[in-house]
Amino acid sequence: xxxxxxxxxxxxxxxxxxxxxxxxxxxxxxxxxxxxxxxxxxxxxxxxxxxxxxxxxxxxxxxxxxxxxxxxxxxxxxxxxxxxxxxxxxxxxxxxxxxxxxx
Numbered sequence: 001x002x003x004x005x006x007x008x009x010x011x012x013x014x015x016x017x018x019x020x021x022x023x024x025x026x027x028x029x030x031x032x033x034x035x036x037x038x039x040x041x042x043x044x045x046x047x048x049x050x051x052x053x054x055x056x057x058x059x060x061x062x063x064x065x066x067x068x069x070x071x072x073x074x075x076x077x078x079x080x081x082x083x084x085x086x087x088x089x090x091x092x093x094x095x096x097x098x099x100x101x102x103x
Contacts, residue, residue, distance in 0.1 A: 048056060081088070 045056065
């Protein structure tokens, strides 16, 4: 089901890219199809068992743990970085200018 959703989203993205100016007109059939896909995915996830349930449950816990580690690391680095913020901003502008043609 996830693959079908990804493929559908890829088709929509590719079609919009090829068409030039994007056309954001959405038909009722488009909305109905999208909602059908979401409902099927939600129904599938509501009744997970075994490895699928462990994978989905573990993913959420892993994301929360990673976010906490990143926040802790960022907070620990603040006193070290704070005196150099202006220099860091200046260097990022120089790098951005080099990477993106002088902007």
